[in-house]
Amino acid sequence: MSLTAESLFSSLSHEIRLRCLLLMQQEGELCVCELTHALGLAQPVVSRHLALLREAGLVSDRRAGVWIHYSISKALPAWAHDILAQAVLGTQTQEPFQSDLLNLAEMPNRPGAACCA
Amino acid sequence: MSLTAESLFSSLSHEIRLRCLLLMQQEGELCVCELTHALGLAQPVVSRHLALLREAGLVSDRRAGVWIHYSISKALPAWAHDILAQAVLGTQTQEPFQSDLLNLAEMPNRPGAACCA
DNA sequence: TTAATATATACGCTTGATCATATATATCAA
DNA sequence: TTGATATATATGATCAAGCGTATATATTAA
Numbered sequence: 001m002s003l004t005a006e007s008l009f010s011s012l013s014h015e016i017r018l019r020c021l022l023l024m025q026q027e028g029e030l031c032v033c034e035l036t037h038a039l040g041l042a043q044p045v046v047s048r049h050l051a052l053l054r055e056a057g058l059v060s061d062r063r064a065g066v067w068i069h070y071s072i073s074k075a076l077p078a079w080a081h082d083i084l085a086q087a088v089l090g091t092q093t094q095e096p097f098q099s100d101l102l103n104l105a106e107m108p109n110r111p112g113a114a115c116c117a
Numbered sequence: 118m119s120l121t122a123e124s125l126f127s128s129l130s131h132e133i134r135l136r137c138l139l140l141m142q143q144e145g146e147l148c149v150c151e152l153t154h155a156l157g158l159a160q161p162v163v164s165r166h167l168a169l170l171r172e173a174g175l176v177s178d179r180r181a182g183v184w185i186h187y188s189i190s191k192a193l194p195a196w197a198h199d200i201l202a203q204a205v206l207g208t209q210t211q212e213p214f215q216s217d218l219l220n221l222a223e224m225p226n227r228p229g230a231a232c233c234a
Numbered sequence: 235t236t237a238a239t240a241t242a243t244a245c246g247c248t249t250g251a252t253c254a255t256a257t258a259t260a261t262c263a264a
Numbered sequence: 265t266t267g268a269t270a271t272a273t274a275t276g277a278t279c280a281a282g283c284g285t286a287t288a289t290a291t292t293a294a
Binding site for chain 1: 204208
Binding site for chain 1: 251252253254255256260261262
């Protein structure tokens, strides 16, 4: 794994990417429509930031039918995982991170991993 | 302390700032000439990145005679401190972070805190 | 006051990141 | 094949970060 600290922090330095990563950190696999709904943003915006996270090696994707599920890469080194965990601690009482979780929880018809495996 | 995760990660996302912060994390207070020598960069470059770190609330400065000593702010929340500690772990076997420490150790006539308090 | 050293800031330029929008691709169902 | 849905990418424009250079400020000593 050739993840550099600089590339990790660059990825985390954009709010949209940070919100996506922290949701995945707390919820596990999420598909693009879930992330789009939770963040309240247009689909192309979310997709492109997910592509950046994928190219940085921070997330991996898995297609299941028409949905593509993103999750934090299991190949991340321990220090990077710890940084994500601390970022959750540092943001969980702040907006918009708190609302993102609520929006996700209240989303109707979520294509959960259970229903489209 | 109104440090946001986004501003922390933005600060860490630039190699020069990351190198400065990690040196301070490991060595404590350092003055600009020590950082300049360790990184092997021109003084204005280092000064300007230190100013950005100061404005972000990540470091504090203390003038002692003609030297200005920078150190990681003690007002940082615990999660931010932990992230810095993990960043040290993730970089300590990599360049240029390793060489920075060596360059600093080999610097002649360091204006240590002891000699100019 | 003058000079020397350490540090900070200002200025013009360039490059890369991001955005909004449009369009392309992939899968599934009919 | 056609249509619908989910997702990805391309394109042109804008904007902010960063750089190199020059200069300003602050402190100390002579």
